[in-house]
Amino acid sequence: MRKVLLAFIIAASLLGLSAQLWAHHAFSAEFDANKPVKLRGNIVKMDWINPHAWLYIDVKDGGKVVSWAIELGPPNALLKRGWTKTSVPVGAEVLVDGYQSKDGALRANGRDVTFPDGKKMFAGSQGTGAPGDTPEK
Amino acid sequence: MNRLLLASALAVAIAVAPLATSPILGQAPKASAAPKTPWGDPDIQGWFSNLSENGTPLEKPAQFAGRNLEDIKGEELTSIKQAAQNRTIESFAGPLHAPEDWWQKDLNMVKGSQAWLVIDPPDGKVPALTPEATARTAAAAEARRANPRGPSDSWEDRSLYDRCITRGLPGSMLPAIYGNSYQILQTPDYVAIRYEMIHETRIIPLDGRPHVSSKVRTHMGDARGHWEGDTLVVETTNFRDESSYRNSNASTLRLVERFTRVGPKTVKWSVTVEDPKTWVRPWTFAMPLTMDDTQPVLEYACHEGNLGLRNILSAARSEEEAARANK
Amino acid sequence: MKYRFPLASALVAAIVVSGIAISASAQRDAVVRPARTADGHPNLSGIWQAMNTAHWDLEDHSPSPSQLYQTGAVGATPGGQGVVEGGEIPYKPDALARKKLNFASRLSLDPEVKCYMPGIPRATYMPFPFQIVQAPNMVLMAYEFASSDRVINMGKPVEAAVDTWMGTANGRWDGEALVVDNTGFNDKTWFDRAGNFHSDQLHVIERFTLMDQDHLLYEATIEDPQTFTRPWKISMPLYRRVEKNVQLTDFKCVEYAEELLYGHLRKDPSK
Numbered sequence: 001m002r003k004v005l006l007a008f009i010i011a012a013s014l015l016g017l018s019a020q021l022w023a024h025h026a027f028s029a030e031f032d033a034n035k036p037v038k039l040r041g042n043i044v045k046m047d048w049i050n051p052h053a054w055l056y057i058d059v060k061d062g063g064k065v066v067s068w069a070i071e072l073g074p075p076n077a078l079l080k081r082g083w084t085k086t087s088v089p090v091g092a093e094v095l096v097d098g099y100q101s102k103d104g105a106l107r108a109n110g111r112d113v114t115f116p117d118g119k120k121m122f123a124g125s126q127g128t129g130a131p132g133d134t135p136e137k
Numbered sequence: 138m139n140r141l142l143l144a145s146a147l148a149v150a151i152a153v154a155p156l157a158t159s160p161i162l163g164q165a166p167k168a169s170a171a172p173k174t175p176w177g178d179p180d181i182q183g184w185f186s187n188l189s190e191n192g193t194p195l196e197k198p199a200q201f202a203g204r205n206l207e208d209i210k211g212e213e214l215t216s217i218k219q220a221a222q223n224r225t226i227e228s229f230a231g232p233l234h235a236p237e238d239w240w241q242k243d244l245n246m247v248k249g250s251q252a253w254l255v256i257d258p259p260d261g262k263v264p265a266l267t268p269e270a271t272a273r274t275a276a277a278a279e280a281r282r283a284n285p286r287g288p289s290d291s292w293e294d295r296s297l298y299d300r301c302i303t304r305g306l307p308g309s310m311l312p313a314i315y316g317n318s319y320q321i322l323q324t325p326d327y328v329a330i331r332y333e334m335i336h337e338t339r340i341i342p343l344d345g346r347p348h349v350s351s352k353v354r355t356h357m358g359d360a361r362g363h364w365e366g367d368t369l370v371v372e373t374t375n376f377r378d379e380s381s382y383r384n385s386n387a388s389t390l391r392l393v394e395r396f397t398r399v400g401p402k403t404v405k406w407s408v409t410v411e412d413p414k415t416w417v418r419p420w421t422f423a424m425p426l427t428m429d430d431t432q433p434v435l436e437y438a439c440h441e442g443n444l445g446l447r448n449i450l451s452a453a454r455s456e457e458e459a460a461r462a463n464k
Numbered sequence: 465m466k467y468r469f470p471l472a473s474a475l476v477a478a479i480v481v482s483g484i485a486i487s488a489s490a491q492r493d494a495v496v497r498p499a500r501t502a503d504g505h506p507n508l509s510g511i512w513q514a515m516n517t518a519h520w521d522l523e524d525h526s527p528s529p530s531q532l533y534q535t536g537a538v539g540a541t542p543g544g545q546g547v548v549e550g551g552e553i554p555y556k557p558d559a560l561a562r563k564k565l566n567f568a569s570r571l572s573l574d575p576e577v578k579c580y581m582p583g584i585p586r587a588t589y590m591p592f593p594f595q596i597v598q599a600p601n602m603v604l605m606a607y608e609f610a611s612s613d614r615v616i617n618m619g620k621p622v623e624a625a626v627d628t629w630m631g632t633a634n635g636r637w638d639g640e641a642l643v644v645d646n647t648g649f650n651d652k653t654w655f656d657r658a659g660n661f662h663s664d665q666l667h668v669i670e671r672f673t674l675m676d677q678d679h680l681l682y683e684a685t686i687e688d689p690q691t692f693t694r695p696w697k698i699s700m701p702l703y704r705r706v707e708k709n710v711q712l713t714d715f716k717c718v719e720y721a722e723e724l725l726y727g728h729l730r731k732d733p734s735k
Contacts, residue, residue: 026299027233029289029449036232048626049442051301052235071445073239075626076333076435077315081243084625099233102452113236123238175502175600182599290731292722302718320615322599324509326497329597329604331613338606338613340595346709355714434615436628440718441580441652450729457731 030071031109035100039068039108040116046088048075055110057094070096070110078122094121171367171398176325179367181398184433185319185426187406189248191312192221195422197253197261206261209252222246225314240315254422256407263383263420270415274384289453292446297380299446301335301439303356305380306373306392307408309337312424318432321396321404328362328369333434341371348374351388356380358392369396386414402428499677501598505637506674509598511705511712514589514682517544521658522698523552531571541657547589549697553660559691566659574657578725579717581612581629583653584646584668585684585698593705595712603635603642608715616644624648627664642672655686663690678704 041057044067055070075083093116098108113121172180201209209217226241255261266274286294297303304311309332310319316334323329330339341362348359359375371394381387393409407423410416501507517525524546530539555563566573576582582590592608603616616635624632624647632648646668654661667687675681680702687695 026445026449027235028231030445030452031233033232047442050437051439051442052445054444071235071448073235074315076318076437077240077243079435079625080318080432085627101448103448103455105451107448109233110236111232111234120236120238122236123242287731292726292730300718300722302716320602322597322602322604322615324597324599327509327597329599329606331604331615336611336613338604338611340597340604340606340712342711349711349713353713356716357714435625436630438581438629440610441629447726447729450726454729454731457735461735 027071027109030101030107031099032102033099037096037098037100037108039070039096039098040093041068041096043088043090043092043094045090046085048079048085050074050076053078055088055094055096055113057096066106068096069105069107070098070113071107072110072113072122083122088121174323174325178323178325178364179369179398180323181328181369181396181404182321182323183428184430185321185404186317186429186432187310187312187319187424187426188243188315188317188432189245189312189427190250190254190424191244191314191317192218192225192246193249193251193312193424194253196255196263201252201261206251206253206256214249214252215247217252218247218249221249244314250425254424255420256423257409257421258418264416264418267413267415267417270384270386273386277384287453289449292450295446295449297356298335299449301443301446303335303337303380304332305382306357306376307382307394308380309334309357310406316437318434319426320434328371331434333437335439336437351375354387358390367397370394371396382410384415385410385412389414396426399425404428501600503600506640506642507598508596508603508642508672508674508680511593511595511710512680512702513593513705514700515703516547516589516700517542518547518589518698518700519586519591519656520544522546522548522656522660523658525658547698547700549699554693554696556691556693559661563659563661566654566661568659570657570659573659575653576609576657577721579610579721580652581610582607583629583649584614584631584633585670585682585686586653586655587612587614587630588670588682588684588702589700592715593710593712606712608712610717611714616642621645627651629653631666631668638671640673642670644670644672646670661691662686662688665690675701678706680704 039057039059041059044056044058047054047056051074053072053075055072057068057070059066059068078087095112095114095116096108096110097112097114098110101107115121174180174182197206222244225244225246226237229237253261255263258264288294292300297305303309313334318333320331321328322331326343328341328343330341331337332339337357339357339360341360343362343364345363346361348361353359354375354377356377356379358373360371360373362369362371364370373392373394374390376382376387376390378387381390382392390410390412393411395405395407395409397405399405404426405423406426407421409419409421411419497509498507520541521544525541525543527543528541530536530541532539553563571577576586576590581587587594587605587607587609590607590609594605594607597604597606601618603618604613605616606613612630614630614633616633618635621634622632627648627650629650629652631646633644633646635642635644637643647666649662649664649666649668651662651664651666665688669685669687671681671683673681673683681699682702683697683699685695685697686692
């Protein structure tokens with residue numbers, strides 16, 4: 001496995017992909033591709049922290065409410081597009097498509113985070129990324 | 138009495154003559170249209186980004202053998218950049234990633250200015266390693282073979298970037314998929330450069346003082362700057378072994394950066410890399426920095442939020458536990 | 465008086481020249497570090513450092529032992545006079561209880577131990593020099609500890625988009641004083657090593673006033689209605705570091721905190 005990693009890094013640097021891109025593949029070091037999850041829950045809070053923001057949602061799991069932590073991308077990219085801490089609608093229902101953490105904790109990567117009507121969260125409408133375009137529930 | 142006055146007047150003239158040509162007194166040696174700070178230095182201040190240079194190969198790709206950098210332009214350049222952008226996005230197509238729109242919307246590699254970064258030597262390639270560097274690399278590989286470690290046995294096995302320590306120099310100004318914001322501020326005696334990722338600040342003295350002792354080593358090195366006409370020249374030494382650029386020798390590595398405003402919104406940044414213990418000759422790469430007020434440097438509190446590192450270690454320990462349980 | 469040119473006059477001329485050379489270098493100093501910047505404001509640029517015990521405890525305090533007996537006298541806390549106007553920080557009752565818990569567990573709770581960014585005002589009086597770079601329209605303050613820094617926006621005030629460790633700073637001149645209005649803090653920093661803390665409602669208004677070329681008066685008014693019964697104020701002189709060629713050195717302390725943060729997750733070689 002390490003040989004494959006090393007080969008990738010060498011190939012990546014030859015292609016000019018900086019080593020910094022590789023750091024984002026660290027998702028594969030945290031999450032398990034064999035443990036896909038589809039979570040439907042309500043937003044409790046969003047931690048706008050670096051290097052990755054975290055979204056906390058309450059998921060109804062057969063009568064119980066279970067808290068999940070979803071790892072997202074780096075917030076500074078969104079903040080420069082005008083997102084603020086009030087842009088993420090607390091209480092809104094979202095659908096999270098991702099993979100669960102390797103250590104079994106209730107954590108997943110937020111590969112896709114959408115509203116039930118299919119609109120992508122963090123994308124804005126028509127790709128403008130403007131927070132005002134994000135539907136609120 | 139008149140002779141004394143004459144002698145003093147002559148002495149004054151001699152003493153102030155060098156100052157009269159100093160840009161500090163507002164009398165620049167050559168005429169220049171570039172904007173100036175209130176005290177007369179070239180003005181390169183602002184918020185900058187080099188996001189559009191992401192994905193540009195460092196070295197001249199084989200397909201351009203025999204061609205010059207400045208000849209790859211227009212539609213040919215744009216289509217190369219579009220292909221690079223497509224490849225970058227595809228490389229993240231695997232299952233395990235964060236939301237894509239987060240950074241993909243900002244990625245605009247078609248705005249990239251050049252087909253590769255190395256401008257010297259003329260063949261666009263990083264020069265050969267010295268025998269000493271080859272031996273050093275081989276010894277390190279041998280040490281790793283003798284003492285194999287997994288990718289996450291300890292935090293020390295992860296990169297300095299994963300650990301939120303540093304991207305070093307010139308790493309902190311090399312484009313990545315996000316965080317490509319820099320700020321330059323000037324005073325008469327310092328130039329300050331801030332880098333968003335991973336919140337570095339270099340405050341570069343312009344007063345000609347010597348470097349600090351070789352006993353004082355830092356990840357971003359020790360920088361000294363001066364103006365040569367319209368160009369800020371920054372010379373940096375005193376690097377640390379763990380972050381020395383491209384595995385060079387930290388105590389002999391010397392980087393010389395040049396910052397020159399080449400347009401109303403563009404500063405050209407070039408880096409000459411010199412380490413006689415690693416490369417057979419110095420080499421230089423360059424790229425433009427583009428002024429962009431929509432890309433200010435924001436706080437990037439990486440270590441404070443580094444749950445990822447903790448989770449990576451925890452995942453590795455869980456996998457080992459699971460492997461033991463299955464035995 | 466009679467002078468015998470050239471010898472005596474040359475001697476006088478040499479003295480005059482050296483006198484002028486000295487004042488020319490003083491002139492150059494005055495130009496590279498003028499008392500006022502081009503826009504007429506006091507020039508606060510330079511390397512400054514606090515010299516008090518505020519970073520251990522903002523309030524008056526006696527010396528006390530380290531929580532790690534192995535460090536003996538080296539790890540103990542020196543006593544000192546406080547910097548809080550009126551003497552005591554006006555905590556609300558449950559906030560005071562929390563401060564006491566913080567103090568009791570400071571080794572594990574103090575964010576400084578983990579190399580987290582210190583926030584404002586703590587960054588000002590940590591036991592490290594910091595540098596002010598007063599550029600046109602922006603004032604940079606760079607701190608050694610954890611490579612923290614902040615840029616004070618001197619133009620139209622900007623609002624904090626999210627909470628950060630070092631806050632969002634908007635500055636303006638009030639006569640000879642630089643006034644900095646800081647908002648947008650998270651609740652994760654402390655004011656000192658004694659557990660004095662705040663909520664994310666923290667609002668800090670600082671004043672920087674040159675007392676003379678080498679002394680900067682630093683005042684900070686702290687408002688946080690969630691934690692304190694009223695605003696309160698600290699003040700202290702900051703001393704210019706006047707050594708020739710003085711400069712900041714990195715204190716990238718993440719490496720010093722990793723064992724503490726992740727040691728329990730290191731692979732056990734015996735397994």
